[in-house]
Amino acid sequence: MTIHLGYILGHFFECVLFVFYANTSFRPRKSYLQSSLISLFGYAALFSIGLIDIPPISVLCFFIINTAMLIYCYNVRFSSAAFYSLMLDVLSCIGEYLVLYLMGFRYFHIRWDINAGANPAYAYMMLAIVSKALYFIGILILKRFTPKNDDKYGSRTPAALSVVPLLTVACLTYMMSKDIDTNLFLILNIIFFLVNLVTYYINMGLNNKNRELKMLQDEYNRNKEELYDYRLLTEKYENTKIMRHDFHKHLDVLNELIASDNAEASEYMQNIRFAQRELDYTRYTDNKILNILLAQKVKEAHGRGVEIHIRSKSPTLGFIADIDVVAIFSNMLDNAAEAAQNAEIKEVYVDLYTVNKAYTAIRVENYTDKAPVVLDGELLTQKPDTELHGAGIKSINNALKKYGSEMTWEYDGEKKFFRASALIHIPPKNNI
Numbered sequence: 001m002t003i004h005l006g007y008i009l010g011h012f013f014e015c016v017l018f019v020f021y022a023n024t025s026f027r028p029r030k031s032y033l034q035s036s037l038i039s040l041f042g043y044a045a046l047f048s049i050g051l052i053d054i055p056p057i058s059v060l061c062f063f064i065i066n067t068a069m070l071i072y073c074y075n076v077r078f079s080s081a082a083f084y085s086l087m088l089d090v091l092s093c094i095g096e097y098l099v100l101y102l103m104g105f106r107y108f109h110i111r112w113d114i115n116a117g118a119n120p121a122y123a124y125m126m127l128a129i130v131s132k133a134l135y136f137i138g139i140l141i142l143k144r145f146t147p148k149n150d151d152k153y154g155s156r157t158p159a160a161l162s163v164v165p166l167l168t169v170a171c172l173t174y175m176m177s178k179d180i181d182t183n184l185f186l187i188l189n190i191i192f193f194l195v196n197l198v199t200y201y202i203n204m205g206l207n208n209k210n211r212e213l214k215m216l217q218d219e220y221n222r223n224k225e226e227l228y229d230y231r232l233l234t235e236k237y238e239n240t241k242i243m244r245h246d247f248h249k250h251l252d253v254l255n256e257l258i259a260s261d262n263a264e265a266s267e268y269m270q271n272i273r274f275a276q277r278e279l280d281y282t283r284y285t286d287n288k289i290l291n292i293l294l295a296q297k298v299k300e301a302h303g304r305g306v307e308i309h310i311r312s313k314s315p316t317l318g319f320i321a322d323i324d325v326v327a328i329f330s331n332m333l334d335n336a337a338e339a340a341q342n343a344e345i346k347e348v349y350v351d352l353y354t355v356n357k358a359y360t361a362i363r364v365e366n367y368t369d370k371a372p373v374v375l376d377g378e379l380l381t382q383k384p385d386t387e388l389h390g391a392g393i394k395s396i397n398n399a400l401k402k403y404g405s406e407m408t409w410e411y412d413g414e415k416k417f418f419r420a421s422a423l424i425h426i427p428p429k430n431n432i
Helices: 006-026 030-048 053-071 080-101 120-144 159-175 182-245 247-260 262-278 290-303 322-341 389-402
Strands: 305-314 347-357 357-368 373-375 378-380 410-411 416-427
Touching: 006 030, 006 053, 006 080, 006 120, 030 053, 053 080, 080 120, 080 159, 080 182, 080 373, 120 182, 159 182, 182 290, 182 322, 182 389, 290 305, 290 322, 305 322, 322 347, 322 357, 322 389, 322 416
Parallel strands: 305 347
Antiparallel strands: 347 357, 357 416, 373 378, 410 416
16 A cells, blocks of 8 residues: 555544544543653554555554553543544544545545546545544534543443444445445435434433532532531530539639649649630521531631631521531532632621521622632532532532522622522421
8 A cells, every 4th residue: 555645644633633532521641741642652553554454454443542542541431432432433434434435435445546547645635634624523513512521420331322333333334335326325424423423412411410420429428427527526515514514613623723833723724724615615506517517617717717707696597407507508618718718808708597587598708819600500619620510519509409499699700709698498387
């Protein structure tokens, strides 16, 4: 086989498009540069295999090498890597076969050097430019349904979905050996493309749903662990009753120590005060877990240089389940404190009050130098390590839905002030 410039360009374009698709769709295991270099070697191998000029082997090796590179270079599971490689195979075959068919060639075992009337250099150049342009358009369309994902929340592609692109490649290859009407061949290629596009869309939809479920499950487990800690703290704060009961005895001991050793008395007094501070308990609401949570969040935020100011007017919140208290308030306060930590004014304000004994209002406000990120009207997290939407935000809304509520928000760009709020209906039995 004579090597023409078009043949070289065709493989080069394929390599560039693979790197573009992989680097913008998946996270590399090491670095983007290393992954790109390995991909370059992979396509150099495909170039060499193509010189054998046996199309079925080239198509099979295209699938195998792309699958291997996705698994080795990127955080992609085997089943998903195989599916994505088959989809790339489909796009490549549709582009190349369509151009070859329209140019009058059958069965892509191309020997233009001996084909009467054919200019091999021109044919290879046309094949490289036009087919890879179609390949690029196909990849851009797939990219619209491919959010960058992480192996931690990655999903396996069902084997049934991989059958569709596999059969498509087989059918296209078979059709190239038959004398089919050009218009019919074009229509069939369009149908194949649309069917595979729908298959790809279904796969990404399933992956996104599974990934979202896993993220929410992780968030739920985190909330459960946090709730367990708050329950331990609740038991700890119950010890304040014992502390107060024994307080007069401590004073008697202190009086005796003062008479004998003032230094020891001072140390003893400091220990009592420290223990008392550790057991301080503020009753913000009628929900014991929420009171503990608020106290802890104030302490955590203070350690990060953020002040949380709580204004509570005896709101009714005792009817909210403990796990939902953690999901709602822990996430709202964490998000507000993290935003305020990076703002010029490091302040967070929490308002809790009941309206006409029918609704309890929750309002969390904070300063933030970054405007909120919104997609399709939905507030997204600004944390750099999250995929899709923030699990914490979804956790808040999932908990609020149980009480017929949802979180609303507004942002004042001029004042750089963010407000998140919710209005929760109080059940009739708590309406006293």
